[in-house]
Amino acid sequence: MSNNLIKGSDEAEFAKPLYVPIKRRSFFMYAGATAGATALLLSGCDDDDSGGSNSNSVSLGSGDVGVLNYAYALEQLEAAFYAQVIATPYTGITTDERTALTAISKHEAIHRDFFKAAITAAAPTQIIPGLTPDFSKINFADRTQVLTAAKTFEDLGVGAYNGAGALIQSGTYLLLAGKIVSVEARHAAYIRDLLTPGSFSGSDVVNAAGLDQALPVATVLAAAQTYIKETINGDNVGK
Amino acid sequence: MDILKLLADLAETPTDLTQLASRRAALDGLRRVGAKTIAAALPLSLAALPSQAGDTRTVLDSLQLAVRLEQLQNAFYSRALTSAAGFFPADANFRSSIVKMQAHQQQHVALLTRIISSSNGDTPTLPNYDFTGSKNNTQASLFPNVFSNFDEFLRLAQLLEDTSVRAYKAIVEFLVQDNYTLQTALQLHSTEARHAARIRTMRRLRGAVVKPWPSPTDADITIAGRTAVVYATEHATTQLLPAPANTPIPFRLLPIGSGANLLTQSVPEAFDEPLAAAEVELIMGLFTY
Numbered sequence: 001m002s003n004n005l006i007k008g009s010d011e012a013e014f015a016k017p018l019y020v021p022i023k024r025r026s027f028f029m030y031a032g033a034t035a036g037a038t039a040l041l042l043s044g045c046d047d048d049d050s051g052g053s054n055s056n057s058v059s060l061g062s063g064d065v066g067v068l069n070y071a072y073a074l075e076q077l078e079a080a081f082y083a084q085v086i087a088t089p090y091t092g093i094t095t096d097e098r099t100a101l102t103a104i105s106k107h108e109a110i111h112r113d114f115f116k117a118a119i120t121a122a123a124p125t126q127i128i129p130g131l132t133p134d135f136s137k138i139n140f141a142d143r144t145q146v147l148t149a150a151k152t153f154e155d156l157g158v159g160a161y162n163g164a165g166a167l168i169q170s171g172t173y174l175l176l177a178g179k180i181v182s183v184e185a186r187h188a189a190y191i192r193d194l195l196t197p198g199s200f201s202g203s204d205v206v207n208a209a210g211l212d213q214a215l216p217v218a219t220v221l222a223a224a225q226t227y228i229k230e231t232i233n234g235d236n237v238g239k
Numbered sequence: 240m241d242i243l244k245l246l247a248d249l250a251e252t253p254t255d256l257t258q259l260a261s262r263r264a265a266l267d268g269l270r271r272v273g274a275k276t277i278a279a280a281l282p283l284s285l286a287a288l289p290s291q292a293g294d295t296r297t298v299l300d301s302l303q304l305a306v307r308l309e310q311l312q313n314a315f316y317s318r319a320l321t322s323a324a325g326f327f328p329a330d331a332n333f334r335s336s337i338v339k340m341q342a343h344q345q346q347h348v349a350l351l352t353r354i355i356s357s358s359n360g361d362t363p364t365l366p367n368y369d370f371t372g373s374k375n376n377t378q379a380s381l382f383p384n385v386f387s388n389f390d391e392f393l394r395l396a397q398l399l400e401d402t403s404v405r406a407y408k409a410i411v412e413f414l415v416q417d418n419y420t421l422q423t424a425l426q427l428h429s430t431e432a433r434h435a436a437r438i439r440t441m442r443r444l445r446g447a448v449v450k451p452w453p454s455p456t457d458a459d460i461t462i463a464g465r466t467a468v469v470y471a472t473e474h475a476t477t478q479l480l481p482a483p484a485n486t487p488i489p490f491r492l493l494p495i496g497s498g499a500n501l502l503t504q505s506v507p508e509a510f511d512e513p514l515a516a517a518e519v520e521l522i523m524g525l526f527t528y
Binding site for chain 1: 332335336339340342343344345346347349350404408411412415418419421422423425426427428429430431432433434435436437440450451452478480481482484488489490493494495498501505506508509510511512513
């Protein structure tokens, strides 16, 4: 009789395969298999929205929509940051710098609105709301602080897009993300050269193989969370 | 080919190069399989086919295009660094930036060569390069003083870096099937974009009318019928919503909607456009013989 009892640890072991997210291309294999396809398909679907009941919490969602919301969240942050920079320029800003930062602020706002339009068209009930930025740690009168924050946001954005590419299923969304990430990288290089001429692709972002960063979702959100009042949940992005 | 085994192998996505060896068998299949063949074999219809639907190139072809472009840029910067004294400006940051870019291109060649070799592919042999564009004095040169006039050198550098960004962008769309190679291509792509911005910044510091990002306001440095293709379709003023909508995004109506030059300048600047392999070949062909 005791043989039929499932101990707690065994049950966890039994349950494990159901909770392991199936990678995208494994999903194709399982979806194509005729035997047990339904069970495996269901185990691959993780619709569990763990956004929680906290009204201050925002869940990015899952699959491609999750990735789009992820990008939308980051572009919202950047757009809000640069809007503040232009509204209250740092002391000593030159005409050239103001012109360039104004252009960057427009690019970010365009990116933000681009994602808003794309998500609204693709999944109108799943689009995240407008987020509330928190830039209290940044002294917008100080050039070094402002440009350092800009550098941080731009490098973070590049790393986020590079890390999210493999999570995207649709080639169309992948191309759209690709059209944006290179502009963010140009922003990053320009800002870095304002701070320290020649630092456009420093070894803190481009490694010994000549590769720019590709950051996991969790890493990016942990860094971005400092500047966003809402708690962002990205657990299911791309899954 | 056992498509299911191929997919199972590809599902193992290593995150570093030391795992390349285990992917040899999987990638070997890619050598013979094009996007269309994969699509036909898979039970699901893929929305993920590259936009150039008639393209029958393989993933390997895309990587070989990338490495040839990297080889070209590596040779270009290497030659510049052996130029006579006085070629580089007094401000040491200019030369050190080119040193950094050359190092990256060399690393990119090494990386792409390893990836190609691990799939039993052939790494392209180096062609002859003539960066004046004269194809070894068989035709009129485009950049006669490319390694004696720093501004002329920077103009060609900008064209090549912007081409590289656009080429990788098109390649990335082609790699949607392969997580590892896709991520690597994205990382190469954004590094080239940093280079391109730095070249443009250096030009601007020396008085050129140019932004860090391709802009309709940039003074044209291309030659019609020769290098003009570098920026063909780059300054698109509309962006489409994905299928099934396929309609232009109404930027004018969105929160960003106000402001002068929004559609004619800001929107084109905010997106870089891909460049298909055929056009990339045209540009590379100007400087090889």
